[in-house]
Amino acid sequence: MAKRIVVDPITRIEGHLRIDCEIDNGRVTKAWSSGQMWRGIELILQDRDPRDAWVFTQRICGVCTTVHAIASVRAVENALGLEVPLNAQYIRNMMIGAHGIFDHIVHFYHLSALDWVDIVSALKGSPKAAAALGQQLSPWPHNSEQEIKAVQERLKGFVGTGQLGIFASGYWGHPAMKLSPDVNLLAASHYFQALDYQRRINKVVAILGSKTPHIQNLAVGGVSNPINPDSQSTLTIERLYYVKTLIDEIGDFIKNVYMVDVAAIGAFYADWTKYGAGVTNYLSVPDMPLDSKGTAFDLPGGYIADGNVGSFKPITGFNDDFFKQGVKEGIKHSWYKGDWDRHPWEEETVPQHTEFQDNGKYSWVKSPTFNGKPAQVGPLANVLCMYAAGHAPTKTYTDGLLQTVSTLAGAKVGIEALHSTIGRHAARAVRCAVLHDSLLGQWQSLMDNIGKGDYATFNQPVFPKGEQRGVGFHEAPRGVLSHWIVIQDGKIKNYQCVVPSTWNAGPRNTKDAPGPYEASLVGNPVANPEKPLEVLRTVHSFDPCLACAIHLLDPDSREIVTVRTMT
Amino acid sequence: MSHNILVLGVGNVLLADEGAGVRVVEQLQRRYVFPPQVELIDGGTMGLDLLGYLDDKTHLFIVDAIISRKPPGSVVIEKLSDPPAYFRQKISPHQIGLSELLAVASMQDCLPPDITLFGIVPLDLATGLEMSCEVSRAVEQVVLAVVKELALLGVEGSAVSC
Numbered sequence: 001m002a003k004r005i006v007v008d009p010i011t012r013i014e015g016h017l018r019i020d021c022e023i024d025n026g027r028v029t030k031a032w033s034s035g036q037m038w039r040g041i042e043l044i045l046q047d048r049d050p051r052d053a054w055v056f057t058q059r060i061c062g063v064c065t066t067v068h069a070i071a072s073v074r075a076v077e078n079a080l081g082l083e084v085p086l087n088a089q090y091i092r093n094m095m096i097g098a099h100g101i102f103d104h105i106v107h108f109y110h111l112s113a114l115d116w117v118d119i120v121s122a123l124k125g126s127p128k129a130a131a132a133l134g135q136q137l138s139p140w141p142h143n144s145e146q147e148i149k150a151v152q153e154r155l156k157g158f159v160g161t162g163q164l165g166i167f168a169s170g171y172w173g174h175p176a177m178k179l180s181p182d183v184n185l186l187a188a189s190h191y192f193q194a195l196d197y198q199r200r201i202n203k204v205v206a207i208l209g210s211k212t213p214h215i216q217n218l219a220v221g222g223v224s225n226p227i228n229p230d231s232q233s234t235l236t237i238e239r240l241y242y243v244k245t246l247i248d249e250i251g252d253f254i255k256n257v258y259m260v261d262v263a264a265i266g267a268f269y270a271d272w273t274k275y276g277a278g279v280t281n282y283l284s285v286p287d288m289p290l291d292s293k294g295t296a297f298d299l300p301g302g303y304i305a306d307g308n309v310g311s312f313k314p315i316t317g318f319n320d321d322f323f324k325q326g327v328k329e330g331i332k333h334s335w336y337k338g339d340w341d342r343h344p345w346e347e348e349t350v351p352q353h354t355e356f357q358d359n360g361k362y363s364w365v366k367s368p369t370f371n372g373k374p375a376q377v378g379p380l381a382n383v384l385c386m387y388a389a390g391h392a393p394t395k396t397y398t399d400g401l402l403q404t405v406s407t408l409a410g411a412k413v414g415i416e417a418l419h420s421t422i423g424r425h426a427a428r429a430v431r432c433a434v435l436h437d438s439l440l441g442q443w444q445s446l447m448d449n450i451g452k453g454d455y456a457t458f459n460q461p462v463f464p465k466g467e468q469r470g471v472g473f474h475e476a477p478r479g480v481l482s483h484w485i486v487i488q489d490g491k492i493k494n495y496q497c498v499v500p501s502t503w504n505a506g507p508r509n510t511k512d513a514p515g516p517y518e519a520s521l522v523g524n525p526v527a528n529p530e531k532p533l534e535v536l537r538t539v540h541s542f543d544p545c546l547a548c549a550i551h552l553l554d555p556d557s558r559e560i561v562t563v564r565t566m567t
Numbered sequence: 568m569s570h571n572i573l574v575l576g577v578g579n580v581l582l583a584d585e586g587a588g589v590r591v592v593e594q595l596q597r598r599y600v601f602p603p604q605v606e607l608i609d610g611g612t613m614g615l616d617l618l619g620y621l622d623d624k625t626h627l628f629i630v631d632a633i634i635s636r637k638p639p640g641s642v643v644i645e646k647l648s649d650p651p652a653y654f655r656q657k658i659s660p661h662q663i664g665l666s667e668l669l670a671v672a673s674m675q676d677c678l679p680p681d682i683t684l685f686g687i688v689p690l691d692l693a694t695g696l697e698m699s700c701e702v703s704r705a706v707e708q709v710v711l712a713v714v715k716e717l718a719l720l721g722v723e724g725s726a727v728s729c
Contacts, residue, residue, distance in 0.1 A: 043694065044581060044694060044695065044696060056581065059579060059580055059581050059611060059612075060581065065611065065613070102616075106615055110615065110671075154674070158674070192674070192675075195615075195618070195671060195674075195675060196675075198615065199615075199618050199619045202616055202619065203619065206619075214609065214611055
């Protein structure tokens with residue numbers, strides 16, 4: 001007899017996602033992904049000045065503020081056909097790169113690693129053995145016995161006072177936790193180091209963006225950072241060199257710690273390459289524009305159908321109709337009035353809440369499709385597309401990581417292993433390394449361009465009478481983000497955000513095809529329905545963040561995850 | 568004795584009263600000039616991003632919408648003398664982001680020793696930029712309370728004439 005579990009809410013950060021699973025014989029047989037809160041934040045934007053939209057959109061989400069600001073200015077620029085000065089592209093690209101690195105590191109270490117790493121078991125590990133293992137895996141200087149011992153003492157302190165803090169809600173001792181105490185201890189020490197490195201790279205965003213968490217330097221038409229190599233109050237050469245130092249520091253951590261940890265976890269949990277593939281249509285967009293028009297990019301993007309890397313079709317620029325015409329959203333299973341599939345420019349947002357209907361409406365999230373099919377977005381989609389496009393750094397890092405996994409696992413692990421729960425983590429680490437290379441390149445391009453005497457950062461937008469339509473897309477840390485705007489006589493007439501978590505967490509679509517979360521859960525093992533760690537592993541591998549896919553509100557309980565079992 | 572004080576307003580300004588903490592900080596920035604040992608931060612709905620702002624602070628003032636049985640528009644000011652206990656309580660709609668931030672700060676030994684919560688009980692959490700009348704009044708009350716509390720620490724803000 002099938003048993004039904006409800007995991008609610010499932011994010012470790014804000015947002016409210018509910019997952020329902022039917023479990024039979026220790027496997028998930030059916031799954032539903034439901035966004036639990038009504039949003040409608042786009043409605044605030046109607047009738048406003050399009051130049052102000054980014055200020056509001058970056059408040060949609062508590063985690064990805066920068067990305068919504070970038071997508072918004074790009075949407076307005078696209079509607080107006082407005083070019084962006086090179087310096088502005090480079091500065092934006094550097095913020096994108098630094099933010100992406102920050103986000104990937106936090107996601108892996110602080111929001112999902114503890115699905116795989118048992119913190120309580122780390123207390124029993126031997127610092128000496130953990131250090132020896134770490135030194136065998138990488139030249140990272142902080143894998144010393146002394147430093148690892150200090151982390152263990154710290155952890156003992158927390159556990160001793162009963163203050164597990166953010167570790168309070170883990171499934172410690174769960175049978176699906178497979179790492180030895182020594183490996184757990186090594187990973188725990190990197191958890192603490194990652195806390196330090198994430199804040200350093202976030203400084204780059206703060207320096208360029210004038211401030212975080214909400215950057216202030218964007219403008220439709222460029223950025224508001226005046227560049228003057230001699231003035232103290234502007235973006236000076238001295239500040240830019242400090243930015244370079246911060247970028248260099250994080251590089252070692254990504255390559256000698258993050259990539260190595262992911263490879264090790266992948267090798268120890270090799271069975272997880274068999275679970276969680278789900279929807280294998282992959283969509284990503286090109287990013288890091290290298291010209292003022294958005295026709296050349298450092299990082300390619302495109303579409304892969306049915307997991308076949310050979311089917312890759314690139315998206316070539318901000319004006320590519322392949323993307324512009326391909327995106328639709330459906331509401332058959334969403335709590336909105338009607339049953340339609342529409343292009344974002346043609347959408348309307350009229351809520352109609354019902355009870356949770358297994359075969360009817362059950363989510364506030366809409367169902368996006370690309371050319372009529374659900375698509376997975378995120379680092380895995382991005383890495384597979386860049387790999388298919390022949391992007392050299394992506395190939396180097398992907399092949400290198402798979403080689404490390406193969407060595408550790410003692411068996412050949414190929415790129416097909418990436419279509420999985422653990423594969424999403426591997427792809428995120430690869431993307432982080434790729435972003436780092438790109439970030440260095442953007443820094444150099446900016447310096448070179450300033451060196452040529454070009455200080456321009458802004459082109460004045462002009463709003464003609466009549467209607468203009470635009471889309472701004474961005475390959476955000478969680479995947480394809482697109483903002484769709486209709487401008488009428490200089491005012492916003494319609495605004496829709498199609499966000500990464502909508503692509504991945506969307507409910508069944510108009511043709512009843514499940515979304516990526518739902519499809520990826522089917523077939524997952526569940527050892528203990530009361531403690532569905534395996535369900536969390538797969539959902540967390542997408543880096544769920546529903547604060548922007550839907551409106552955010554707190555869960556009523558202190559528990560990070562409440563599980564209800566229904567029969 | 569030099570104090571180093573962070574006034575951190577958190578909340579989502581797109582959700583009416585939910586953004587009360589941010590509104591308080593905006594008012595403080597607009598109406599007062601403080602000496603350099605006071606830092607005013609609009610933290611939005613962020614979590615770990617704010618860690619860097621806690622470094623070397625002696626005092627942390629958290630201004631936030633809180634869940635309480637008291638009527639909407641009520642103001643609750645209390646010292647969090649035992650910060651770990653704070654983590655266990657459900658007091659803010661950003662409980663996960665903020666409590667995670669403080670827990671991490673505590674692990675990293677950068678939690679300011681003196682933490683005061685300035686809480687405002689919201690009425691309206693619907694999508695919208697306007698706060699309710701009750702909460703607008705509470706925001707004004709908290710602005711003055713923060714200025715007073717800073718003065719008690721020997722830090723005087725001078726009002727900007729507009």
